[in-house]
Amino acid sequence: MQFIIQRNRLISSVQHVMRAVSSRTTIPILTGIKIVADHDGITFTGSDSDVSIESFIPVEEDGDQLIEMKSPGGIVLNARFFGDIVKKLPMDTVEITTEDGRHVLIKSGKAEFHLNGFDPAEYPHLPQISNEDTFSIPSDLLKTMIRQTVFAVSTSEIRPILTGVKWEIKNGQLICVATDSHRLARKTSPVDVPQEVHYQTVIPGKSLLELSKILDDNDQQVSIVMTENQILFKSKNIHFYTRRLEGNYPDTSRLIPTDYKTNITLDGKLFNDAIDRASLLAREERNNVVKLISMGDHLLEISSNTPEIGHVSEEIPIESLEGEELTISFSAKYMMEALRAVDGTNIMISFTGAMRPFIIRSAEDPSILQLILPVRTA
Amino acid sequence: MQFIIQRNRLISSVQHVMRAVSSRTTIPILTGIKIVADHDGITFTGSDSDVSIESFIPVEEDGDQLIEMKSPGGIVLNARFFGDIVKKLPMDTVEITTEDGRHVLIKSGKAEFHLNGFDPAEYPHLPQISNEDTFSIPSDLLKTMIRQTVFAVSTSEIRPILTGVKWEIKNGQLICVATDSHRLARKTSPVDVPQEVHYQTVIPGKSLLELSKILDDNDQQVSIVMTENQILFKSKNIHFYTRRLEGNYPDTSRLIPTDYKTNITLDGKLFNDAIDRASLLAREERNNVVKLISMGDHLLEISSNTPEIGHVSEEIPIESLEGEELTISFSAKYMMEALRAVDGTNIMISFTGAMRPFIIRSAEDPSILQLILPVRTA
Numbered sequence: 001m002q003f004i005i006q007r008n009r010l011i012s013s014v015q016h017v018m019r020a021v022s023s024r025t026t027i028p029i030l031t032g033i034k035i036v037a038d039h040d041g042i043t044f045t046g047s048d049s050d051v052s053i054e055s056f057i058p059v060e061e062d063g064d065q066l067i068e069m070k071s072p073g074g075i076v077l078n079a080r081f082f083g084d085i086v087k088k089l090p091m092d093t094v095e096i097t098t099e100d101g102r103h104v105l106i107k108s109g110k111a112e113f114h115l116n117g118f119d120p121a122e123y124p125h126l127p128q129i130s131n132e133d134t135f136s137i138p139s140d141l142l143k144t145m146i147r148q149t150v151f152a153v154s155t156s157e158i159r160p161i162l163t164g165v166k167w168e169i170k171n172g173q174l175i176c177v178a179t180d181s182h183r184l185a186r187k188t189s190p191v192d193v194p195q196e197v198h199y200q201t202v203i204p205g206k207s208l209l210e211l212s213k214i215l216d217d218n219d220q221q222v223s224i225v226m227t228e229n230q231i232l233f234k235s236k237n238i239h240f241y242t243r244r245l246e247g248n249y250p251d252t253s254r255l256i257p258t259d260y261k262t263n264i265t266l267d268g269k270l271f272n273d274a275i276d277r278a279s280l281l282a283r284e285e286r287n288n289v290v291k292l293i294s295m296g297d298h299l300l301e302i303s304s305n306t307p308e309i310g311h312v313s314e315e316i317p318i319e320s321l322e323g324e325e326l327t328i329s330f331s332a333k334y335m336m337e338a339l340r341a342v343d344g345t346n347i348m349i350s351f352t353g354a355m356r357p358f359i360i361r362s363a364e365d366p367s368i369l370q371l372i373l374p375v376r377t378a
Numbered sequence: 379m380q381f382i383i384q385r386n387r388l389i390s391s392v393q394h395v396m397r398a399v400s401s402r403t404t405i406p407i408l409t410g411i412k413i414v415a416d417h418d419g420i421t422f423t424g425s426d427s428d429v430s431i432e433s434f435i436p437v438e439e440d441g442d443q444l445i446e447m448k449s450p451g452g453i454v455l456n457a458r459f460f461g462d463i464v465k466k467l468p469m470d471t472v473e474i475t476t477e478d479g480r481h482v483l484i485k486s487g488k489a490e491f492h493l494n495g496f497d498p499a500e501y502p503h504l505p506q507i508s509n510e511d512t513f514s515i516p517s518d519l520l521k522t523m524i525r526q527t528v529f530a531v532s533t534s535e536i537r538p539i540l541t542g543v544k545w546e547i548k549n550g551q552l553i554c555v556a557t558d559s560h561r562l563a564r565k566t567s568p569v570d571v572p573q574e575v576h577y578q579t580v581i582p583g584k585s586l587l588e589l590s591k592i593l594d595d596n597d598q599q600v601s602i603v604m605t606e607n608q609i610l611f612k613s614k615n616i617h618f619y620t621r622r623l624e625g626n627y628p629d630t631s632r633l634i635p636t637d638y639k640t641n642i643t644l645d646g647k648l649f650n651d652a653i654d655r656a657s658l659l660a661r662e663e664r665n666n667v668v669k670l671i672s673m674g675d676h677l678l679e680i681s682s683n684t685p686e687i688g689h690v691s692e693e694i695p696i697e698s699l700e701g702e703e704l705t706i707s708f709s710a711k712y713m714m715e716a717l718r719a720v721d722g723t724n725i726m727i728s729f730t731g732a733m734r735p736f737i738i739r740s741a742e743d744p745s746i747l748q749l750i751l752p753v754r755t756a
Binding site: 081085088089090110115116276280312 | 456459462463466467468481488489490491492493494651652654655658659686687688689690691692693694
């Protein structure tokens with residue numbers, strides 16, 4: 001194997017596939033990145049037990065020559081060393097040459113690195129995925145859907161299924177739901193599949209976080225292939241494979257109330273900042289609880305009290321309150337994360353009572369819903 | 379006590395004095411910031427056993443009113459909570475009012491924080507320092523002197539005296555020296571004291587690091603008062619007290635060679651980058667060692683070898699080599715830190731043999747000297 005490659009493209013591919021490489025693996029070859037060069041281009045692969053990532057660099061793209069391919073071949077190189085080396089090379093191009101099956105020379109300007117490698121034939125095969133159950137969504141929308149739901153997954157392994165986000169295709173819609181059983185995030189988006197298609201899968205939250213870091217912020221389509229065990233995300237030059245979580249995801253539809261006793265409309269930023277301040281004195285105790293009290297149609301009081309430290313209160317104006325007056329306590333952290341996900345200017349919050357879950361929506365975007373369970377206080 | 383203050387000035391003073399507050403102290407009142415308001419302005423104080431910091435905000439500065447003083451007084455407030463609160467207040471001004479000797483109301487816009495405090499009479503007194511042994515240097519030069527030496531102090535408590543930087547006044551010069559016994563940094567600067575004045579002190583490296591974060595990057599004079607136990611740095615509105623380290627600082631003058639067998643002049647950045655690359659494969663073993671081999675008058679080879687991982691070599695051009703050819707090994711980390719401290723374009727390195735300390739200087743600035751002990755290699 002011998003080729004000369006543009007260094008910035010090499011850095012970006014190596015950084016992408018490194019996201020799948022774990023330094024704590026017990027399988028030595030999985031600490032490496034597999035590099036396979038053929039006449040079309042070079043494929044880089046990184047993998048651990050949950051996620052595998054392939055990044056492809058074509059020999060030529062949009063008329064630019066990215067690679068000068070001298071002879072095809074392959075090698076597996078330690079991800080950490082290889083990643084550090086390519087970042088610090090002195091010139092804009094790099095020449096990589098296998099010296100025999102197990103060693104490689106990395107040359108840029110006057111700097112020459114000889115690195116030990118593994119035989120690529122020993123690298124585990126990625127799953128073969130046929131193109132059944134495929135649909136596609138734009139890259140930026142996919143990132144948004146992940147951002148608006150993934151933070152609400154459980155971080156506890158007590159119910160492993162809740163560490164994932166449920167993806168369901170139903171009535172031509174993709175519905176993403178995450179819950180840790182104290183709060184829930186749901187995002188819906190139309191997708192281009194026949195109305196009668198219906199299936200669902202649960203994707204590890206960690207995998208989705210890694211995926212969203214790799215995806216571009218543009219409207220290029222990402223195709224998504226769901227199979228029995230794996231989900232494959234395919235963008236232009238990247239294949240991202242993740243396992244799915246096994247088990248039954250709880251039915252969350254009944255959690256979401258359908259009639260409300262109090263509806264409040266208010267400015268999201270104003271509300272968020274007041275919650276943030278009130279939470280400053282609340283974080284030591286009781287999971288960061290703040291209290292909200294309605295004061296007629298145009299004012300809310302946000303407060304918090306930790307006897308050893310002090311107490312805080314603030315009145316903020318609201319646009320409207322419809323229905324009953326209300327006193328309710330909830331986690332400031334959950335509320336701020338929900339507001340960040342909804343990210344609208346005008347926020348609607350709908351309550352059914354001090355001890356019932358309440359929902360937060362954007363007045364501008366009905367596709368996103370956040371639900372929080374209140375906290376019982378004295 | 380009651381006053382209204384500009385929030386940005388309050389934030390900056392609180393952040394400065396918080397650098398002296400340790401959350402791990404066993405004395406509860408030292409987790410707080412002392413606030414004392416009189417008709418001239420407000421003094422904030424933070425302290426732990428090593429460092430005390432006072433920051434003063436005058437009622438008026440350069441014709442701007444910074445404080446509206448309603449009544450003088452004092453309180454001690456938990457540093458962490460108070461610091462977080464002032465950062466997140468909604469308006470540009472803050473009103474602070476003691477409600478009785480132990481409680482305070484912090485008000486900004488509609489946000490009201492009631493915070494428990496301590497009686498300021500219970501706060502430990504700072505040392506009384508008379509103005510003996512005073513000299514002054516510009517703030518930016520003081521920062522530079524700290525940056526060019528403090529990184530070389532020992533991080534081990536085996537010889538506590540080496541965790542400090544020796545400051546010596548002699549022949550009208552301030553000489554700062556730090557060493558961890560593997561390398562040494564020395565910076566000299568003329569100061570405005572009589573030629574016959576001679577004294578020295580050892581200042582904890584950690585204190586100097588904190589001081590340099592507070593100092594402004596301008597040429598305002600900082601006066602320095604050295605006493606038996608304490609050193610006081612006085613800038614415009616800040617008093618920074620640190621204890622001195624007790625014990626005898628070793629005589630380092632004999633370490634520095636006076637005659638050399640090989641003198642190399644080269645480009646600092648080119649050299650640093652090559653060392654950085656060579657160290658990539660060296661960090662696992664033997665304290666990050668790279669090897670330098672002279673190749674005639676105009677080339678150096680920098681290399682490193684870790685059998686399990688690989689080896690690297692690079693040739694770099696040099697401006698000149700005078701004297702004997704040379705092969706020497708040293709810590710890449712020490713060399714890169716020394717080059718960063720010298721920060722000149724043209725670097726001179728002077729060797730007296732493969733096993734003798736060598737020195738690194740800037741061709742442009744003779745006031746700074748770095749010394750490194752080589753490493754024995756096979």
